[in-house]
Each structure stands twice: as C-alpha cells, then as structure tokens.
Amino acid sequence: MKTTKFRKLMVNGINIAYREAGNPEKPTLVLLHGYPASSHQYRKVLDQLSDDYYLIAPDYPGFGDSDFPAPDQYEYTFNNLANTIDDFLEKKGLSSYAIVMQDYGAPIGFRIATKHPERVTAIITQNGNAYEEGLGEGWKLIRELWKDRNEKTESVLLPAFTLEGLKNEYTHGTRNKENINPDSWQLDYLRMSRPNAHKVNLDLWYDYQNNVKLYPRWQKYLRDYQPPLLIVWGKNDVYFPESGAAAFKKDVKNVDYNIYDTGHFAMEEEGEAIIEKIRSFMKKLEK
Numbered sequence: 181m182k183t184t185k186f187r188k189l190m191v192n193g194i195n196i197a198y199r200e201a202g203n204p205e206k207p208t209l210v211l212l213h214g215y216p217a218s219s220h221q222y223r224k225v226l227d228q229l230s231d232d233y234y235l236i237a238p239d240y241p242g243f244g245d246s247d248f249p250a251p252d253q254y255e256y257t258f259n260n261l262a263n264t265i266d267d268f269l270e271k272k273g274l275s276s277y278a279i280v281m282q283d284y285g286a287p288i289g290f291r292i293a294t295k296h297p298e299r300v301t302a303i304i305t306q307n308g309n310a311y312e313e314g315l316g317e318g319w320k321l322i323r324e325l326w327k328d329r330n331e332k333t334e335s336v337l338l339p340a341f342t343l344e345g346l347k348n349e350y351t352h353g354t355r356n357k358e359n360i361n362p363d364s365w366q367l368d369y370l371r372m373s374r375p376n377a378h379k380v381n382l383d384l385w386y387d388y389q390n391n392v393k394l395y396p397r398w399q400k401y402l403r404d405y406q407p408p409l410l411i412v413w414g415k416n417d418v419y420f421p422e423s424g425a426a427a428f429k430k431d432v433k434n435v436d437y438n439i440y441d442t443g444h445f446a447m448e449e450e451g452e453a454i455i456e457k458i459r460s461f462m463k464k465l466e467k
Contacts, residue, residue, distance in 0.1 A: 197245035201230035211237035214283025218244025262291035281308035287391040302408040314424020353416025353443025402431040414446035
C-alpha cells in the first residue's frame with residue numbers, strides 16, 4: 181500500500197491526474213498543491229504517510245500531468261479550479277477528508293470546505309493564506325496588475341516564469357539552497373514553457389484578488405465550524421509571511437501552531453519535521 185499510484189480520472193471532459201497512496205479504509209488526506217507546482221510537491225508525504233492514511237493529490241487543470249485545455253475552452257479562475265477539484269473528489273466518492281493546503285491550495289480548499297463543511301475533518305495549512313495581513317511584499321507587482329491589467333503590468337511579471345524566477349520560488353527564504361531539489365523548478369519550467377502557460381498564470385494572478393474578497397467568508401467558516409487546524413508555516417515566505425499564520429488564531433480557538441525557518445515551499449527543507457507533525461496531529465484526532 182505504500183506504493184504511490186499515478187492515475188487519471190476524466191472530470192467534465194478534462195483528464196485530472198492524481199497521485200494516490202495508502203489504504204482507502206483509513207482516514208483520508210486530500211493534498212492541494214500551490215503555484216507553480218503540482219502533486220509532485222507532496223511526494224515525501226505520499227511516501228511517508230501512506231502507511232497510516234489514504235492520500236489523494238490531484239493536479240489542477242493546466243498543472244502537472246492534468247490536461248491543459250486552452251483558455252478559450254476552460255476558464256482559469258479559482259472558482260472554476262475549485263469546482264473541478266470538488267467534482268473530482270465527488271467522482272472519487274470521497275465524503276470525509278482532511279485538507280492539506282499550500283499556496284493556491286488554500287483558495288481551492290477553502291471553497292470546497294465552505295461548500296461541504298460536514299466533510300472536512302481537519303485543515304492543515306502550509307503557507308496557505310486566508311487573511312489580508314498574510315499578503316506579503318511578493319504581491320506588490322501583482323497588486324498593480326489588479327489595479328490596471330495592461331501590457332506593462334503584465335510584462336513586469338514575466339521574469340517569474342523564467343527558470344531563474346521559478347528557482348527563486350523554491351529557494352528564497354531557505355536556510356540552505358543546497359537542501360532544495362532542483363527537479364521541482366525544472367519540472368515547473370517545462371510546464372511553464374507550454375503554449376498559453378504564461379497567459380493562464382497571469383489570468384490566475386489577476387483572479388487572485390477575488391480570493392481576497394472571499395477571506396471574510398472563509399474566516400466565518402473557521403469561526404463557525406472550528407475545524408481542527410494545524411499550521412506548518414515557512415516564516416521567510418515573501419508572499420505569505422508569518423503574519424498570515426498568526427491571523428488564524430483570531431478565528432480558531434485551538435490551533436496547533438508551528439513555524440519553520442524556511443521559505444514558501446516549507447516541505448522541501450522541513451519535510452521530515454512537518455510530516456511527523458501531520459502524523460501526530462492526525463493521530464490526536466483519531467483518539
């Protein structure tokens with residue numbers, strides 16, 4: 181059961197690729213990846229937690245090994261991505277699961293959680309934000325795009341899609357860049373080099389402002405339902421600094437709060453510690 185399977189499921193005409201590991205009879209964790217990544221970012225979790233949990237890690241449309249429909253065939257908004265992943269979970273027959281969310285996984289995961297609060301057994305957030313005070317300096321140029329989307333505000337963001345820009349996503353804020361596997365940004369660069377990839381990712385950055393508008397709704401969900409909450413956060417994240425992690429304490433009474441001296445993809449440098457924290461957190465819920 182520890183072997184990870186690499187599968188695909190047709191959802192509304194789109195092949196959704198996903199990684200699956202563990203016994204379906206055990207508690208389920210749905211692993212939602214961030215930008216510019218894929219389910220590849222959860223490879224350590226799938227390998228190390230599949231003895232105790234059933235793990236499902238989908239790739240969003242346009243990401244990873246999932247289909248990449250053209251923008252005129254699929255609307256690349258967070259609402260639509262969340263709807264697709266929600267339909268994927270429905271098709272998999274999953275009705276009870278903890279959500280592990282990182283970066284883009286938060287706006288997708290919180291949309292699913294607010295739609296199906298009765299299904300969510302816990303939330304585990306690794307730099308998955310839900311508060312305005314959690315939006316760091318890294319959003320400066322994207323905020324300019326929100327104000328006025330034009331050729332200039334788009335062009336200044338294009339360096340983020342280069343190999344060096346993608347490498348920076350993984351290595352900025354880490355204690356030692358040599359701890360980070362370069363396969364991650366090399367894979368992302370290949371995907372970012374496909375036709376329409378720049379446009380699609382600019383569309384998603386532009387649409388991210390609609391996530392911010394939903395923050396109050398997600399915060400209300402947290403207050404009303406008090407889901408068990410584990411925070412495992414890289415404090416040196418230029419996009420989502422530690423202030424975003426601390427903000428959850430305003431709405432959730434009991435938070436398992438863990439901050440690490442690393443960057444945006446904390447799992448890359450602190451995988452062992454974070455995975456053991458997830459295991460102990462989930463074990464407490466089972467008692």
